[in-house]
Amino acid sequence: MMENLKFTVSSTPHIRANNSVDDIMLDVILALMPAAFVGVYYFGARALAIILVSVISCVLFEYLYQKIARKKVTINDLSAVVTGMLLAFVLPVTVPYYDVVIGAFVAIVITKQLFGGIGHNFMNPALIGRAFLLASFPVALTKFTNLRLGITEKIADVVTSATPLSDNPDALPTFTEQLLGKFSNGMPIGGCIGETCIAAILLGGAYLVIRRVISLRIPLSYLITMVVMALLFKGRVDIFGGNTLGAVFSGGVCFGAFFMATDYVTTPTTRLGQIIFGVGCGFLTSVIRFWGGYPEGVTYAILFMNVLTPLIDKWIKPKAFGFVKNA
């Protein structure tokens, strides 16, 4: 019969939900798959090579840093894989491989690990990686193509094209074209590997929402603000993209809204805070696009709001249930 042996004694609760950080990261990876497939399909084997270089460098840098710093190796949480994919998706297919490795180093070692690893970075690692490359190699980072490229294609020979954002009226795709990420003649719309096919991004975003990994608070407030800003200051929404939803379908806005601006670590934790964050992103992206020097503002808008996040969490402290003044 049962005797008083050694029972586990612990504080409540005695059961935990069947979720984990790894599962969340795996869901994000799955959600990125449609965009990855489309990117490789449109831009060729070189796109796949860039994604792989980026993911492998990110995981390797995380592993090496943690080994050297004698920390617990946490590459199994898959967060470095996510960062690697995100970084590759916001780079053009023409980017040199070594740039990708540099970007991965900045993302993982400088932005994430030096600040304490997962959960402690105050800015989005993939976006810092991209921002660093954009500042260091501006030409390579803004060279887009409509062509499918092989793994060893000589980039210098590649004919580059304008992106819709540079406002070349001939290059403006229609609504359907933007949704699919390619022109009706079969040529892909120039842009970053994972950003051009809106349908693939929305599919991944919908998956994350259904799996309750993210809520629609940030993406929707971001996109709605983009529309409102376009109406307020340009009087129309069909800017950039040349179609009804041009302001939100063009460039990296959709990808940023669903995959970058929803990064847990660098966004507010309260409902209201998240809406403020989304609105802020939309506002800043529009400001940079309308009046700034860069053709695209998503990266810096989100990074700026990342920095503001601790303040938002401090200001938007929810009142305890039943809170009364001077209690």
Added chain:
Amino acid sequence: MNRKLTFKGGVHPKDNKNFTSSKPIRELEQSQELIFPLVQHIGAPCVPCVSVGDVVCVGTKIADSEAFVSAPIHSSVSGVVKAIEKRPVPNGNMIDSIIIENDFKNTYDENIKPVDYKTVSPDEIAKIVREAGIVGMGGATFPTHVKLTPPPDKKIDTVIINGTECEPYLTSDHRIMLENPEEIITGLKIMLYRFGISNGHIAIEENKPDAIAVLKTKTANETIKVDVLKKKYPQGGEKQLIYAVTKRKVPVGKLPSDVGVVVINIDTCAAIARRFLYGTPLYRRIVTLVGTPVNDCVNYRVPIGTPIKHIIEKNGELKCETEKIIIGGPMMGVSQFTIDVPIIKGTSAILLLTKDEAKIPEESSCIRCGKCVENCPMNLMPLYLYEFYKKDDIDSCEKYGAASCIECGCCSYGCPAKKNLVQNIRVAKQQVMANMRERAQKQEAK
């Protein structure tokens, strides 16, 4: 279709009620020795009014206290007082306890006499409830007569019977509602009579449709309303329940009586009814014995004071090894280091977990996903409370409302990083409360 009542936040653990919910309550062979700790309630400890060698009957008062916030204790069997000594109790302490040797004759105390509640004054009701030793049997064990005696400036207009039973595995309240609905309705009527009001609610979670149907039929001609609540933990938390049913918010640091509400647990309500219907004080209760290792999971009607070892053994051989024994539910119950503890007034369940189920997950870094903020029914930010506490920043814990924490554990339950959030916040809360008391004392001294 009525909209189901609920509150903001909370989690949805698997309810695991099908182990026992369809099985009738059973009686159990009594144990040889019964243990009656002198503290089975919140408030002042009792003092024994029997000595070693005394003969006691079923329902004989064996301990009482002069204090208002306290409740007497009655013997649940007939027999002889064998000893008064320290014994382990479910909260982990060693408490002076009266040990009674059972003579298995079940002789009833001569004071056990029914009372027609309509023949006594409303104030008398509270006194009779106190004499019967009735306390909150959902686990908090707050003396019921205190709830029935609110300060004169607080007008009670609503009584809610808490039949939510939102903790997974537990079905004792569910079975009582099915098997003794009249007792619950009578108990509620007695309380409405005590306050001179007619607004009575029986709140039940939607996962007990049979109980809802039974009580709805039985209350068709009464002023009593059966409310259907959403299945969500902690639906039965007092403040959450009051909000779900009445949309009133109990202010921070205040009691339900401040918003005119009294909340009573199902088994407590039935105990009140039994006191008036049959004259019996609180000396038995329904306990769910459940868990993967248990072969025959069931609800037992057991005398208070029965050692849980006796119940587990009489139930039969266990299926597999038990790693953890919990008194109460898995969300807020207390894990035990020994099975020598007795069933006390607030013991609603004995839950056995296997090694696999009892595994304590390893903490990893917080990824600030905000699940804990979303899940907190008290609108707190557990991730920050945890951080502040780890930095020993008790002042910030206070600013972030640690004192409001109801320790429901939704934050820890839902955390993907398996952070021990409530485990730490609970300690922070105690320190915050201590600081607040100290300040209040200083204020008074001035």
